[in-house]
Amino acid sequence: MKKIVKALSVGLAAALMLGGCGKAEDKAGGLLIKQAREEYTSLDSARVVMTDMATGEEEQSFTFKYDEKDTLVFSYYGKSDNSEYAQFNNGLECFTYENGEVKHSVKGDNDFVRYTRKMPHPQADKGLLIYDPQYITSAKEETVDGGIKVTHVYDAQKIGAEVENGEVTGFTAEYFFDDDGGLEYFTETTTSECEGKEEIYAYKVDITEKNSVDKVENTVKQFMDDKTGG
Numbered sequence: 001m002k003k004i005v006k007a008l009s010v011g012l013a014a015a016l017m018l019g020g021c022g023k024a025e026d027k028a029g030g031l032l033i034k035q036a037r038e039e040y041t042s043l044d045s046a047r048v049v050m051t052d053m054a055t056g057e058e059e060q061s062f063t064f065k066y067d068e069k070d071t072l073v074f075s076y077y078g079k080s081d082n083s084e085y086a087q088f089n090n091g092l093e094c095f096t097y098e099n100g101e102v103k104h105s106v107k108g109d110n111d112f113v114r115y116t117r118k119m120p121h122p123q124a125d126k127g128l129l130i131y132d133p134q135y136i137t138s139a140k141e142e143t144v145d146g147g148i149k150v151t152h153v154y155d156a157q158k159i160g161a162e163v164e165n166g167e168v169t170g171f172t173a174e175y176f177f178d179d180d181g182g183l184e185y186f187t188e189t190t191t192s193e194c195e196g197k198e199e200i201y202a203y204k205v206d207i208t209e210k211n212s213v214d215k216v217e218n219t220v221k222q223f224m225d226d227k228t229g230g
Contacts, residue, residue, distance in 0.1 A: 024134035029141040029150030033175055036183035037126035045213035048123065053187065053202040062123045065213045067091070072115035072124060075219040080164060088218040089115065095220035102224055128205075129186065130173055135159050147184065150175040156190070163201065166194025183207070 026034075040046070045065035051058050064074040071091035078085050086097040091114045096103045105112045115121040122128075131152075133139075138153035154161070156171040170191040176184045189202040 024132075027133045027136045027139035027152065029139060029148075029152070029175065030131060030133060032141070032148065032150060032177055032181055032183075033129060033131040035181060036175070036177075037129050037131065039183070040129060040207060041120070041124075041126050044211050045209065046207050046211070047209040047213060048128065049206045049208060051204045051206070053204050059203070063209075063213060063216050064121070064124045065216050066117055070117040072117070072121055073216045074115070074121055074124065075216050076123070077219045082164065086219040086223065088216070088220050089113075090216075091115070095218060095224070097220045097223040102220060129175075129183075130154075130159070130188075132159060144176075147179050148177040148181070150177070161190050163190060163192045163194075163199070166192040166199060168192045169198075 046063075048060075048062040049058055050060035059080070060076070060078040062074065062076045064072055066072055073090045075088045076086060083099055084097070085099075088095045091107070093104065093106045094112055096105075107114060115124070132154070135155045135158045136152045137155055138151075140151045142149050142151075152173045152175075154171045154173065156168045159171065161168045161171040168190060170189075172189045173186060174189075175186040178184055185204055185206045187202060187204050189200065192199045192201070
């Protein structure tokens with residue numbers, strides 16, 4: 001799935017290219033993150049929201065639910081200054097919207113992908129919560145007011161961190177847990193340089209509506225209605 005935001009969420013985008021954690025030794029806080037990953041992949045449904053911490057604006061959302069046959073039904077929506085993208089897939093058909101164009105594919109088409117719990121969508125898999133110890137350059141686990149904070153500084157180039165404009169110079173992931181080790185939320189901060197100016201993109205990622213999504217709405221329908229005047 002394509003990502004189009006100003007700073008691509010490494011958890012939401014690098015999951016497409018990394019296999020998660022390799023055989024490198026665990027870093028500080030690694031066990032907490034691995035536990036959170038297992039809990040996430042065990043969910044039957046959830047909504048993931050990515051918010052720009054500078055503006056408070058929701059820039060990406062991913063909602064999923066497994067049906068009784070463990071087929072994944074999901075919807076995605078993301079936007080940036082220059083792009084807008086949405087997708088809905090229920091295992092039988094897929095609708096995609098990208099910058100004014102709507103595409104439709106069905107099961108059996110060459111470009112159609114059916115996701116299941118055994119063959120998960122990258123954003124419904126553990127890679128959403130980035131943890132690749134072999135590329136961590138600095139790691140810290142500390143007790144903070146109300147819980148535990150884990151900070152991992154990564155080699156940004158090796159994990160594929162990207163921005164729409166400029167060159168990435170750094171990437172940091174921070175995980176916040178309650179006193180019992182339950183994940184509350186995490187943040188991703190990407191720094192870049194564009195035309196000699198430093199840019200900072202900071203996003204908060206919340207996993208909400210755990211096992212409580214009633215229905216996954218078709219995020220592309222609004223764009224189809226716009227085209228037909230509905």
